Amino acid sequence: MALPTLQAALGGLADAAxxxxxxxxxxxxxxxxxxxxxxxxxxxxxxHISDVHEAVSVERAAASWSGRVDAKSSSGGxxxxxxxxxxxxxxxxxxxxxxxxLRDVTRQLHEERALRQSEELYRQIFHSNQAIKLLVDPSTGxxxxxxxxxxxxxxxxxxxxxxxxxxxxxxxxxERLDQALLVARQSGSxxxxxxxxxxxxxxxxxxxxxxxxEVGGRYLLLSIVHDVTExxxxxxxxxxxxxxxSLGRLAGGVAHDFNNLLFVVLGEARIxxxxxxxxxxxxxxxxxxxxxxxxxxxxTRHLLLFARGGDVTPEPSDVHKTLxxxxxxxxxxxxxxxxxxxxxxxxxxxxxxIATAQLEQALVNLIINAxxxxxxxxxxxxxxxxxxxxxxEHQRLRPxxxxxxxxxxDGVGMPKEIVxxxxxxxxxxxxPEHGTGLGLAITYGIVHRAGGAISVxxxxxxxxxxRVWLPLLDGLVPDDTPRGDAGSTGSGERAVRAPTIASLT
Ligand SMILES: Nc1ncnc2c1ncn2[C@@H]1O[C@H](COP(=O)(O)OP(=O)(O)OP(=O)(O)O)[C@@H](O)[C@H]1O
Ligand SMILES: [Mg+2]
Numbered sequence: 001m002a003l004p005t006l007q008a009a010l011g012g013l014a015d016a017a018x019x020x021x022x023x024x025x026x027x028x029x030x031x032x033x034x035x036x037x038x039x040x041x042x043x044x045x046x047x048h049i050s051d052v053h054e055a056v057s058v059e060r061a062a063a064s065w066s067g068r069v070d071a072k073s074s075s076g077g078x079x080x081x082x083x084x085x086x087x088x089x090x091x092x093x094x095x096x097x098x099x100x101x102l103r104d105v106t107r108q109l110h111e112e113r114a115l116r117q118s119e120e121l122y123r124q125i126f127h128s129n130q131a132i133k134l135l136v137d138p139s140t141g142x143x144x145x146x147x148x149x150x151x152x153x154x155x156x157x158x159x160x161x162x163x164x165x166x167x168x169x170x171x172x173x174x175e176r177l178d179q180a181l182l183v184a185r186q187s188g189s190x191x192x193x194x195x196x197x198x199x200x201x202x203x204x205x206x207x208x209x210x211x212x213x214e215v216g217g218r219y220l221l222l223s224i225v226h227d228v229t230e231x232x233x234x235x236x237x238x239x240x241x242x243x244x245x246s247l248g249r250l251a252g253g254v255a256h257d258f259n260n261l262l263f264v265v266l267g268e269a270r271i272x273x274x275x276x277x278x279x280x281x282x283x284x285x286x287x288x289x290x291x292x293x294x295x296x297x298x299x300t301r302h303l304l305l306f307a308r309g310g311d312v313t314p315e316p317s318d319v320h321k322t323l324x325x326x327x328x329x330x331x332x333x334x335x336x337x338x339x340x341x342x343x344x345x346x347x348x349x350x351x352x353x354i355a356t357a358q359l360e361q362a363l364v365n366l367i368i369n370a371x372x373x374x375x376x377x378x379x380x381x382x383x384x385x386x387x388x389x390x391x392x393e394h395q396r397l398r399p400x401x402x403x404x405x406x407x408x409x410d411g412v413g414m415p416k417e418i419v420x421x422x423x424x425x426x427x428x429x430x431x432p433e434h435g436t437g438l439g440l441a442i443t444y445g446i447v448h449r450a451g452g453a454i455s456v457x458x459x460x461x462x463x464x465x466x467r468v469w470l471p472l473l474d475g476l477v478p479d480d481t482p483r484g485d486a487g488s489t490g491s492g493e494r495a496v497r498a499p500t501i502a503s504l505t
Contacts, residue, residue: 038074061085132225155199237394255303337377344384350403352470354450365439373411410463
């Protein structure tokens with residue numbers, strides 16, 4: 001082929017073209033080449049092409065090589081081409097030139113690199129982080145991606161989480177969930193409070209911050225999830241403590257005034273009775289007034305006790321001894337079908353700073369409640385042990401040694417809705433004739449004033465466990481009760497031995 005014909009053909013191409021001697025020296029470059037590389041033809045002709053890019057050998061050109069060609073522009077910038085080479089024969093039919101056609105792919109390359117970098121950045125931000133993150137498609141509600149922290153938190157594998165509908169983890173009813181998604185989608189960024197379910201079924205309170213992100217041309221929601229379960233529980237605990245406190249004050253105020261009125265009623269009833277002859281038919285009525293007023297006055301005394309804790313001064317009280325005393329006191333009233341047993345380590349006697357009468361009252365309330373929860377009989381276990389730095393759910397206790405008292409029954413138990421209210425004054429399920437609903441409120445007040453805590457666990461049909469913690473005075477004092485227990489040394493050591501089980505029926 002003649003050179004001018006070739007040049008004319010290459011001149012109009014949009015792609016760069018280079019015509020080289022078989023040894024790589026430049027014969028001709030087209031205007032597109034000049035434009036794309038910045039090198040001008042005049043300066044380039046006669047020079048070796050390796051000044052612009054690595055030369056492609058004749059052998060490869062003869063085999064129609066094509067591939068990436070990295071070149072340098074006249075200003076030193078990096079350029080990338082898709083090159084395809086061939087050998088052009090001269091008029092005599094013998095190989096004469098090497099022809100390279102070069103398509104500029106510099107832009108695509110930059111874009112690919114930028115994409116790779118942003119993907120890398122996304123992976124780093126999304127995955128390598130402690131924060132729980134989910135990427136959700138708001139139009140379908142499906143989880144597109146989840147980081148490892150999210151997998152740990154929810155208990156699913158990454159594969160399980162991807163493609164899962166968020167209604168599997170969010171406890172909202174479907175239509176409210178769809179509304180929330182819509183809100184999140186429309187408002188760009190937003191914070192929600194939800195309840196999320198782990199794979200195990202456990203529920204957690206979460207705060208979810210969502211923001212819109214564009215991924216691969218799609219609008220998705222990036223959710224960052226904070227587990228706020230502990231905070232929510234602590235807040236609820238605080239609110240309850242405050243409510244109990246104000247209820248206590250209120251009850252105290254009412255009880256005080258009420259007691260004064262009752263005093264008048266009782267006094268007047270007595271005077272009337274005294275003035276009535278023995279056989280007066282009105283006597284029975286007035287006696288009933290007197291008895292009702294006496295009961296009412298007893299009730300207000302309880303109320304005052306709840307409100308102020310009575311005017312009893314605390315003293316060092318032997319928890320074990322008090323428990324035994326209460327047990328023998330109530331055992332006769334429990335009935336033949338209820339067994340009460342005490343389990344306590346031998347050899348130690350935890351001493352708490354609390355009025356013995358109050359501790360007795362707290363224990364009686366718990367045991368009587370247990371009894372009343374067992375209409376067909378059963379077993380009550382009062383378990384006493386000494387624990388250090390107890391970790392009571394959502395109640396702050398000063399570190400130290402505590403007497404831990406468990407009153408366990410296998411009675412009817414309570415559903416969650418009832419458990420939530422048992423410590424409130426006047427909360428009763430027993431009807432006005434049978435319960436005042438003050439027993440546990442008083443117990444709660446007594447325990448808290450002694451610097452302790454009380455908790456309850458219950459399951460319907462299985463039974464109930466009340467736990468009371470009382471801070472101990474300077475550890476423990478030696479057990480001086482004579483006992484045939486060979487392991488008892490009577491020294492004040494803190495060794496906790498096998499429990500002694502005393503059974504009182
Ligand atoms: N061991 C228990 N098992 C099942 N339910 C219980 C138990 N202890 C308390 N309860 C529930 O808690 C409620 C409140 O108890 P609380 O002792 O405060 O009042 P009460 O027993 O109803 O009345 P009161 O003790 O003033 O006579 C009870 O009515 C009962 O529903
Ligand atoms: Mg009670």
